[in-house]
Amino acid sequence: MAASSSAPPRRAMSIDGRARRHDMHISPGGTTFGNEQTQLKDLNERLGVYLERVSYLEKINGEMEASIKVELEQRAANVPDWTRYEQIIKDLRQKINDTINENTSLSLEIDNNRFAGSDFRQKWETENDLYQAVEGDIASLRSQTNDINLSCSELETHLECLRSDLESMRRQHKEEKEKLSKGLSDGMSVEVDAVKGINLNEILNGVRNKYEEIVKKNQQEAEEEYQSKVFSLEEMLQETEDRKANELSRLQSSLLKAEANLEGAQKNLRGQMQEFDILLDAKMDLEREIAMYHKLINGEDKMVDYPDPTPEPSTPTKKKVVKVVTQEIVDGQVVSEVSETQEALSM
Incomplete structure (x- = not known):
């Protein structure tokens, strides 16, 4: 089950900042650096969109869980106890x-x-x-x-x-x-x-x-x-x-x-x-x-x-x-007779 809507919002980590922290992996070449900068910016934007969508889905999931819980409570109140x-x-x-x-x-x-x-x-x-x-x-x-x-x-x-x-x-x-x-x-x-x-x-x-x-x-x-x-x-x-x-x-x-x-x-x-x-x-x-x-x-x-x-x-x-x-x-004579x-x- 997805996380509840009351959970603290996640902080998106920028790929650019990550790259800045690990600048040792970035090539010193100008052209290569410019392309990588563009790619990192694009990836950062895509990641931001993805995180926003994830947050939206988590919010919808929490609302659905709350509605399902309310519905189950209402049904449980109407269903007789068979235990x-x-x-x-x-x-x-x-x-x-x-x-x-x-x-x-x-x-x-x-x-x-x-x-x-x-x-x-x-x-x-x-x-x-x-x-x-x-x-x-x-x-x-x-x-x-x-x-x-x-x-x-x-x-x-x-x-x-x-x-x-x-x-x-x-x-x-x-x-x-x-x-x-x-x-x-x-x-x-x-x-x-x-x-x-x-x-x-x-x-x-x-x-x-x-x-x-x-x-x-x-x-x-x-x-x-x-x-x-x-x-x-x-x-x-x-x-x-x-x-x-x-x-x-x-x-x-x-x-x-x-x-x-x-x-x-x-x-x-x-x-x-x-x-x-x-x-x-x-x-x-x-x-x-x-x-x-x-x-x-x-x-x-x-x-x-x-x-x-x-x-x-x-x-x-x-x-x-x-x-x-x-x-x-x-001697040919009936002495006793019992009927059942x-x-x-x-x-």
Whole structure:
């Protein structure tokens, strides 16, 4: 910047005087001295004009500086003082950066929770399919158990028939034995009258012993056959009952495990949904705060004391209602039933 107009005026030094002080450099020749004198005079005049112009320019520069200073002072009086908002804007920018970082982390966490919820939903569907398959197997086993019970009833009926047949055979054998004994006694009296000298007691004892052996043999064979059939049927029935009991126990343990897994998945899903709702509310609050901070930075809010942001109208969301019914079935009958209703926000 040029020097101010209040500076002391410069004293122009004459080239002639300088030449007089350093006259040792001036040639003593007449012609040369005259030319140099003329040149020095010309240069002195030019220097005087230059110095006058410099002085004039310095004066104009000082006037311009004074006018610029006055203009700046007038403008500074009209321009509001924004320095008090610098710290507020700095703090708001820091809060916005922190909020953006937190919003980003929340968005990532929401996405992770959404993926986790999708995985839990797939697991729940898989467990539900397994549960349905186990229910079908249990129903099939119940039908097989009913068939086995019917077979056991039929076998018991057949066993009763065999017992009744054995009893009937015993009665018939007894009746035939009595008839034979009676016939032999009648024949003995006739033969005694007709033929003399025959030992009827010996003949009767022989016949009696023979029939007793036959009856005993038949009775033993029938008893052995009966015991064999009963033993085989009981062994078959016991084996079938053990096998079905093992299968039923295995299926019941699988069912209990599936129900436990399903209950755990439902609890985790409910927890994830609650956490998702909380994170969604926090995200909406942060978005409203960010919008307010942007308005403050852009100069839309002129107040020093900023009120709390008014909540924006909530955007319409769709709710999906999931009803979970858990039934405990024992021997084909529903023992307990629990119904749960869950509401999930659809994005």
